[in-house]
Amino acid sequence: MDNRKILVIGGGVAGLEASKQLxxxxxxxxxxxxxxxxxxxxxxxxxxxxxxxxxSDVVNQLVEGVKGAxxxxxxxxxxxxxxxxxxxxxxxxxxxxxxxxxxxTTGFRLFEAARKxxxxxGVYDRVITNSDLEAxxxxxxxxxxxxxxxxxxxxxxxxxxxxxxxxQQCSKVCCMTAVKQAIEMKEKFPDAEIWCFYxxxxxxxxxxxxxxxxxxxxxGVHFVRGRVSEVSEDIAGRVxxxxxxxxxxxxxxxxxxxxxxxxxxxxxxxxxxxxxxxxAEVDSDGFLRxxxxxxxxxxxxxxxxxxxxxxxxxxxVPETLAEARAAALAVxxxxxxxx
Amino acid sequence: xxxxxxxxxxxxxxKLDEVDLSLYRRLEEVEPGVRICMGCGSCSAxxxxxxxSGMSVRKVILDLxxxxxxxxxxxxxxxxxxxxxxxxxxxxxRHLILSLCRLYExxx
Ligand SMILES: Cc1cc2nc3c(=O)[nH]c(=O)nc-3n(C[C@H](O)[C@H](O)[C@H](O)COP(=O)(O)OP(=O)(O)OC[C@H]3O[C@@H](n4cnc5c(N)ncnc54)[C@H](O)[C@@H]3O)c2cc1C
Ligand code: SF4
Ligand code: SF4
Ligand code: SF4
Numbered sequence: 001m002d003n004r005k006i007l008v009i010g011g012g013v014a015g016l017e018a019s020k021q022l023x024x025x026x027x028x029x030x031x032x033x034x035x036x037x038x039x040x041x042x043x044x045x046x047x048x049x050x051x052x053x054x055x056s057d058v059v060n061q062l063v064e065g066v067k068g069a070x071x072x073x074x075x076x077x078x079x080x081x082x083x084x085x086x087x088x089x090x091x092x093x094x095x096x097x098x099x100x101x102x103x104x105t106t107g108f109r110l111f112e113a114a115r116k117x118x119x120x121x122g123v124y125d126r127v128i129t130n131s132d133l134e135a136x137x138x139x140x141x142x143x144x145x146x147x148x149x150x151x152x153x154x155x156x157x158x159x160x161x162x163x164x165x166x167x168q169q170c171s172k173v174c175c176m177t178a179v180k181q182a183i184e185m186k187e188k189f190p191d192a193e194i195w196c197f198y199x200x201x202x203x204x205x206x207x208x209x210x211x212x213x214x215x216x217x218x219x220g221v222h223f224v225r226g227r228v229s230e231v232s233e234d235i236a237g238r239v240x241x242x243x244x245x246x247x248x249x250x251x252x253x254x255x256x257x258x259x260x261x262x263x264x265x266x267x268x269x270x271x272x273x274x275x276x277x278x279x280a281e282v283d284s285d286g287f288l289r290x291x292x293x294x295x296x297x298x299x300x301x302x303x304x305x306x307x308x309x310x311x312x313x314x315x316x317v318p319e320t321l322a323e324a325r326a327a328a329l330a331v332x333x334x335x336x337x338x339x
Numbered sequence: 340x341x342x343x344x345x346x347x348x349x350x351x352x353x354k355l356d357e358v359d360l361s362l363y364r365r366l367e368e369v370e371p372g373v374r375i376c377m378g379c380g381s382c383s384a385x386x387x388x389x390x391x392s393g394m395s396v397r398k399v400i401l402d403l404x405x406x407x408x409x410x411x412x413x414x415x416x417x418x419x420x421x422x423x424x425x426x427x428x429x430x431x432x433r434h435l436i437l438s439l440c441r442l443y444e445x446x447x
Contacts, residue, residue: 151356216375245353247378247401254355
């Protein structure tokens with residue numbers, strides 16, 4: 001193995017963890033990240049469930065781990081061609097590379113909340129998303145968040161489980177994110193009443209149910225089973241939500257000082273064009289298609305093309321990291337002919 | 340009032356930020372477990388009084404959280420305690436009903 005270069009497309013937590021492991025396995029990862037920073041979405045979050053560890057901590061630790069890898073920021077892949085012994089790659093910055101394998105770790109994009117027009121994102125002053133709230137927790141100013149909200153409402157499943165919006169999948173992390181953010185808001189504003197409007201509470205992971213019980217018991221967060229059908233604004237500038245409380249069977253109305261939309265996770269827009277370059281496939285949900293969803297989640301249908309993280313579907317950070325490690329091993333086995 | 344020969348039915352819509360939660364808040368104080376009900380319905384499914392009278396601890400808790408008067412429903416409970424045995428959140432539902440009855444008594 002003379003040429004040990006592995007192209008890693010995307011410098012989020014998946015790309016970083018996989019690169020760290022590739023380095024340890026004696027390979028040479030080349031990380032191509034289209035934005036100006038490493039860490040992907042996690043670099044924009046404040047504290048991570050379930051341990052409430054600062055996201056910056058996790059990202060710094062991962063970035064530390066890729067010392068020795070080649071990193072290109074603000075760079076995209078212009079084209080990739082399959083050769084007999086790997087791929088010839090041209091980057092947007094004019095760099096040409098010859099890589100033995102390609103690991104795609106391009107992650108997800110957040111559903112554009114403005115597309116659910118009935119929720120008024122970008123129209124009413126007091127409507128933000130989960131991602132906006134994380135940024136604000138992290139210290140970014142946000143004029144939409146009032147100084148002392150009395151009522152804060154969270155809407156689950158925004159752009160998820162929504163056939164009409166073109167995404168029938170559950171985004172998996174947003175129930176937990178909502179409960180986490182509800183608790184964080186109550187800690188910041190102890191006098192506020194916090195309401196979560198959900199269709200189902202999907203709290204599948206380690207310690208997630210503890211968050212739910214704590215949110216109820218310790219923080220008095222209210223949970224209403226029903227999808228918010230519309231939002232309007234009253235003269236005072238508060239948002240007025242309408243939903244059905246499906247457990248009592250009554251329509252309900254709530255005026256809130258802040259509305260937080262739990263935007264879902266969708267595939268990246270350029271997934272298709274990227275996949276086409278290496279003739280990998282896109283699945284019916286728009287995410288990259290694994291060779292097998294049980295045994296070979298990390299592998300594409302093409303030799304030498306691997307996946308890790310949220311580019312194959314909604315995932316949490318620990319799941320992403322575990323996949324990244326598995327992908328590095330799959331690449332190593334492929335390179336060593338152990339397939 | 341002028342009689343127009345027809346009447347309007349009362350809106351069944353609940354204004355969540357205007358409901359009177361004072362009774363629920365007092366219940367929370369003596370029965371903090373009430374907060375962790377997850378509406379599973381185990382209590383009402385197992386209740387012997389339920390199919391004859393409509394008794395449901397789940398409904399009592401939820402409707403109190405929506406500011407409704409649940410006094411009438413409480414009178415259907417035989418205080419047998421079966422519901423407490425099945426609640427997966429470990430809420431002492433029987434005791435909760437007793438406490439609620441006491442609150443209604445004292446508020447009279
Ligand atoms: C609001 C919110 C809060 C969350 N909070 C938590 C939490 O507390 N705990 C938890 O476990 N999980 C949480 N998650 C999930 C977590 O964000 C994901 O698990 C994680 O981001 C997946 O990492 P990734 O590297 O696969 O993808 P991403 O984070 O999306 O990273 C992908 C990277 O690839 C880059 N990229 C994309 N396309 C290209 C391209 N064509 N060329 C070059 N680069 C490209 C992107 O710029 C990005 O840097 C949360 C998710 C949301 C939406
Ligand atoms: S995790 Fe919860 S909020 Fe997110 S899509 Fe699934 S059910 Fe909806
Ligand atoms: S205590 Fe009351 S509510 Fe509970 S099972 Fe017995 S009759 Fe039903
Ligand atoms: S069994 Fe317990 S958790 Fe379930 S509805 Fe009854 S009181 Fe609530």
